[in-house]
Amino acid sequence: MKIGFVGLGNMGAPMALNLLKAGHAVAVFDLNAAAVQTLVAAGARAAASPKAAASDAECVMTMLPAAAHVRTVLTSEDGVLAGIASGVTIVDSSTIDPASVKEFAALAAARGNAFVDAPVSGGTGGAAAGTLTFMVGGSAAQYEQVRPVLAAMGKNIVHCGDTGTGQVAKICNNLVLGVTMAGVAEAMALGAALGIDPKVLGGIMNTSTGRSWSSDTYNPFPGVIETAPASRGYTGGFGTDLMLKDLGLATDAAKSVRQPAFMGALAQQLYQAMSSRGDGKLDFSAVIKLYRAKD
Numbered sequence: 001m002k003i004g005f006v007g008l009g010n011m012g013a014p015m016a017l018n019l020l021k022a023g024h025a026v027a028v029f030d031l032n033a034a035a036v037q038t039l040v041a042a043g044a045r046a047a048a049s050p051k052a053a054a055s056d057a058e059c060v061m062t063m064l065p066a067a068a069h070v071r072t073v074l075t076s077e078d079g080v081l082a083g084i085a086s087g088v089t090i091v092d093s094s095t096i097d098p099a100s101v102k103e104f105a106a107l108a109a110a111r112g113n114a115f116v117d118a119p120v121s122g123g124t125g126g127a128a129a130g131t132l133t134f135m136v137g138g139s140a141a142q143y144e145q146v147r148p149v150l151a152a153m154g155k156n157i158v159h160c161g162d163t164g165t166g167q168v169a170k171i172c173n174n175l176v177l178g179v180t181m182a183g184v185a186e187a188m189a190l191g192a193a194l195g196i197d198p199k200v201l202g203g204i205m206n207t208s209t210g211r212s213w214s215s216d217t218y219n220p221f222p223g224v225i226e227t228a229p230a231s232r233g234y235t236g237g238f239g240t241d242l243m244l245k246d247l248g249l250a251t252d253a254a255k256s257v258r259q260p261a262f263m264g265a266l267a268q269q270l271y272q273a274m275s276s277r278g279d280g281k282l283d284f285s286a287v288i289k290l291y292r293a294k295d
């Protein structure tokens, strides 16, 4: 297929590479020329604008930081909607709020295009390996249409329901993730302060009822899990500022349906404190630093 791809960052670049590897013809655009060059070296065509990337595409993908960027890429003078042919589907894999998804879907529909939300989990490792989980919001027919394209970049392609429900799944998952990480950090720091070997404590948690992905794969205490960001100075992984963004999406969405989000709001403040002290770029498991003077 001819695919237009806008947003070649930590996630978008490896995703676009996997589309090329699967044999698709990919036209790419990013504000960062170096990112475009890397994809061109791998066989992509450089487009001069989102409009140009969309102009002869049979499917358009976007992978951008936040809703404001998606709005610009879609609606600016040289944006996707200015160039796309009627009937072509736009798939947005950025993590954004469900209300914006509905707004963008209405804008696209007015021009005869479908807009499908398909946020991902699996991180940069999953993006490179082509093993992402896609949470797809749209009609059953739209899901069936985009599934083969997404299958080149992921291994679990899940239809969550109507437009916007992919983002609902994503922000609810990340709400749990932000909360469990803060809980594991609190317990690991307490255990260490009370004198237990953190490796022993981590091992007990992971065979007991305290187990979670935050304890058994991404344990925030340095040295407990050798492959976790905590064991390499909290570099790589999922940035604190991105977790902060996702918890903001969750608490805003909660407000919109008058639903309490007690734990999400508290976790949001913890990651906000991390960001304010200059640690926003560190992996989000660095939240344990709030509990440990030594870190």
Ligand code: NAD
Residues within 6 Å of the ligand: 006, 007, 008, 009, 010, 011, 012, 029, 030, 031, 032, 035, 063, 064, 065, 066, 069, 072, 073, 093, 094, 095, 096, 120, 121, 122, 123, 124, 237, 238, 239, 242
């Ligand atoms: P990133 O900041 O690395 O990449 C974003 C890219 O968008 C950059 O290359 C930037 O130049 C480009 N961009 C911004 N505005 C643009 C515009 N107007 N036109 C063209 N390009 C533009 O972000 P990322 O880590 O790739 O994440 C992308 C999205 O995926 C975010 O919504 C994030 O929350 C989500 N996500 C990230 C991860 C992760 O582990 N990094 C995991 C799951 C989901």
